[in-house]
Amino acid sequence: MEKREQLGPYAYRWDERCFPLGADSLALGEFCTLRKGNRVLDLGCGAGLLLLLCARRGGGVSLCGVELDPAAAGLARENLSGNGLTGEILTGDLRSMSPPGEFDLVVSNPPWYPEGSGARGGPGRLGGCTLDELCAVAAKALKGKGRFALVHVPERLTDLLTGLRRAGMEPKRLQFCRSRGDRPPYAVLIEAVKGGRPGLAILPERS
Numbered sequence: 001m002e003k004r005e006q007l008g009p010y011a012y013r014w015d016e017r018c019f020p021l022g023a024d025s026l027a028l029g030e031f032c033t034l035r036k037g038n039r040v041l042d043l044g045c046g047a048g049l050l051l052l053l054c055a056r057r058g059g060g061v062s063l064c065g066v067e068l069d070p071a072a073a074g075l076a077r078e079n080l081s082g083n084g085l086t087g088e089i090l091t092g093d094l095r096s097m098s099p100p101g102e103f104d105l106v107v108s109n110p111p112w113y114p115e116g117s118g119a120r121g122g123p124g125r126l127g128g129c130t131l132d133e134l135c136a137v138a139a140k141a142l143k144g145k146g147r148f149a150l151v152h153v154p155e156r157l158t159d160l161l162t163g164l165r166r167a168g169m170e171p172k173r174l175q176f177c178r179s180r181g182d183r184p185p186y187a188v189l190i191e192a193v194k195g196g197r198p199g200l201a202i203l204p205e206r207s
Helices: 023-031 049-055 070-082 131-141 154-166
Strands: 003-007 010-014 039-043 062-067 087-091 103-108 142-152 169-177 187-194
Touching: 003 049, 010 049, 010 070, 023 049, 023 142, 023 169, 023 187, 039 049, 039 131, 049 062, 049 070, 049 103, 062 070, 070 087, 103 131, 131 142, 131 154, 131 169, 142 154, 142 169, 154 169, 154 187
Parallel strands: 039 062, 039 103, 062 087, 103 142
Antiparallel strands: 003 010, 142 187, 169 187
């Protein structure tokens, strides 16, 4: 069954084949640093939600996505064209691709739990790509001083920070997301800079 959500000037369509629209992706779309004319790449783009969220912030950004699942990739293309946006959606395993180091911003909402852990990762979720592999692909795709922004589960914060550094990206901004004041954060937003200097800013929690 197809669903539809209005995201500012853009209509976002998805169905059960895609990872559902959630507060984590919406938060990432607002958190990432985006400048006029930036080239944006979404790793594991699903039906193109993060690309639409970046486009609605304006600035004439250039859009590209990589998605493993052909059905979701098809919906991403339809979501771009149906909203009058141009962009490229590549279908395949991101680990087998060699994106040129020309992007200003890479974004991703990857599976939060390793394959085989027993936790639900959702359909078409990067085909078992590990966090280290995701970071390595993001680093290759970025220009020098380019930014990689992602959302993940707080319990894997150590894995996130070490994985980013191993790939040559320095964590620069971090923000926890909390649904209620009496509950622990449900997600963490991180942005790292390729070849950046050490120094991490902890932002006020997002509710």
